[in-house]
Amino acid sequence: MDHATHTHAKAPQGKGPQGADPTRIERLCIERGLKMTGQRRLIARVLSEAEDHPDVEELYRRAIALDSKVSIATVYRTVRLLEEKGILERRDFGGGRSRYDPADRGHHHHLIDVDTGTVIEFEDEEHERLVQSIAARYGFTLVQQRLELFGKKAPAPAPAPEAKRRPGTATKKDGG
Amino acid sequence: MDHATHTHAKAPQGKGPQGADPTRIERLCIERGLKMTGQRRLIARVLSEAEDHPDVEELYRRAIALDSKVSIATVYRTVRLLEEKGILERRDFGGGRSRYDPADRGHHHHLIDVDTGTVIEFEDEEHERLVQSIAARYGFTLVQQRLELFGKKAPAPAPAPEAKRRPGTATKKDGG
DNA sequence: CTAAATGCAAAGCTTTTGCGCTCGT
DNA sequence: ACGAGCGCAAAAGCTTTGCATTTAG
Numbered sequence: 001m002d003h004a005t006h007t008h009a010k011a012p013q014g015k016g017p018q019g020a021d022p023t024r025i026e027r028l029c030i031e032r033g034l035k036m037t038g039q040r041r042l043i044a045r046v047l048s049e050a051e052d053h054p055d056v057e058e059l060y061r062r063a064i065a066l067d068s069k070v071s072i073a074t075v076y077r078t079v080r081l082l083e084e085k086g087i088l089e090r091r092d093f094g095g096g097r098s099r100y101d102p103a104d105r106g107h108h109h110h111l112i113d114v115d116t117g118t119v120i121e122f123e124d125e126e127h128e129r130l131v132q133s134i135a136a137r138y139g140f141t142l143v144q145q146r147l148e149l150f151g152k153k154a155p156a157p158a159p160a161p162e163a164k165r166r167p168g169t170a171t172k173k174d175g176g
Numbered sequence: 177m178d179h180a181t182h183t184h185a186k187a188p189q190g191k192g193p194q195g196a197d198p199t200r201i202e203r204l205c206i207e208r209g210l211k212m213t214g215q216r217r218l219i220a221r222v223l224s225e226a227e228d229h230p231d232v233e234e235l236y237r238r239a240i241a242l243d244s245k246v247s248i249a250t251v252y253r254t255v256r257l258l259e260e261k262g263i264l265e266r267r268d269f270g271g272g273r274s275r276y277d278p279a280d281r282g283h284h285h286h287l288i289d290v291d292t293g294t295v296i297e298f299e300d301e302e303h304e305r306l307v308q309s310i311a312a313r314y315g316f317t318l319v320q321q322r323l324e325l326f327g328k329k330a331p332a333p334a335p336a337p338e339a340k341r342r343p344g345t346a347t348k349k350d351g352g
Numbered sequence: 353c354t355a356a357a358t359g360c361a362a363a364g365c366t367t368t369t370g371c372g373c374t375c376g377t
Numbered sequence: 378a379c380g381a382g383c384g385c386a387a388a389a390g391c392t393t394t395g396c397a398t399t400t401a402g
Contacts, residue, residue: 147324149316
């Protein structure tokens with residue numbers, strides 16, 4: 001259901017009973033001077049508690065499960081806003097829907113199991129150095145990057161005699 | 177209009193007058209036993225001549241410019257088919273539309289200039305080795321990968337005081 | 353109090369699909 | 378001849394938006 005490295009939506013990170021103090025994401029919103037409505041607080045909380053890569057529908061589902069005073073249009077408006085503010089990063093793992101990832105988790109990449117849809121997050125220092133040097137090679141400064149590996153658990157696959165699966169279209173597991 | 181490494185739609189690769197012999201992509205289609213209709217031949221030709229990463233609308237535009245006997249639905253159906261057959265690879269550079277890239281060009285990655293939308297293709301052996309080893313580290317065999325670098329020409333950017341641009345949403349240049 | 357945010361439903365975009373006709377093989 | 382492919386237009390997803398109402402600061 002989730003990526004292998006950690007479990008799904010986790011409890012608040014060691015604060016008191018989760019009811020009235022600002023979540024991680026909410027704090028970021030306040031820092032950037034956003035007007036904090038009840039809906040935004042709610043969405044911020046859902047995002048703070050999520051450790052996967054939910055799409056808008058999933059965020060909406062989790063939000064109304066907690067409070068039910070949000071419309072999906074507001075979720076769309078909010079993730080867009082938070083992305084513009086650099087609080088969220090939008091991802092595309094195939095499947096047509098955008099997935100969202102809090103930026104404060106630090107840079108990481110994804111290894112997607114094409115058979116199960118499982119998403120594994122990873123970091124790699126050597127890779128970071130390498131892409132910096134590649135960008136530099138062309139006279140560029142890196143603003144953003146995206147590395148996604150799609151793989152299978154088994155040995156090496158035959159060179160695809162006939163691909164029935166659309167590459168990049170994960171089977172809708174993590175976050176969805 | 178195109179990426180910096182090479183020019184736009186090129187002339188047929190040294191064959192006779194381009195009218196009646198199979199293009200590079202058409203040959204691949206025949207190899208896989210696809211029924212070659214006039215429309216498919218036309219689309220195959222457009223793909224063979226393209227060196228950028230056109231989306232469906234752009235393919236459609238180029239196709240009707242040559243012949244005008246295609247509907248956009250057929251272009252959609254054809255790129256989907258060719259992707260399933262492993263002849264095309266679908267890409268997402270942001271902007272909502274899928275872009276297509278003939279697979280026989282060999283594996284390469286993309287460096288996108290976020291200011292101009294220019295797409296630079298590159299390869300990097302060290303990177304290939306690295307991702308293989310990363311996949312292996314998790315017990316996976318790589319089926320596909322995706323590396324996209326988004327950058328700017330200038331010096332290092334300040335840590336984004338307020339991002340107005342949606343990351344990954346290129347300003348529609350290459351292929352569009 | 354004023355500008356910004358929300359809800360709802362309608363509209364926008366890209367992509368897919370049902371169906372009758374056409375065309376490769 | 379027959380099944381695959383085509384065109385057209387309608388429909389399906391995901392996302393955005395207009396407008397009247399509510400709310401944060």
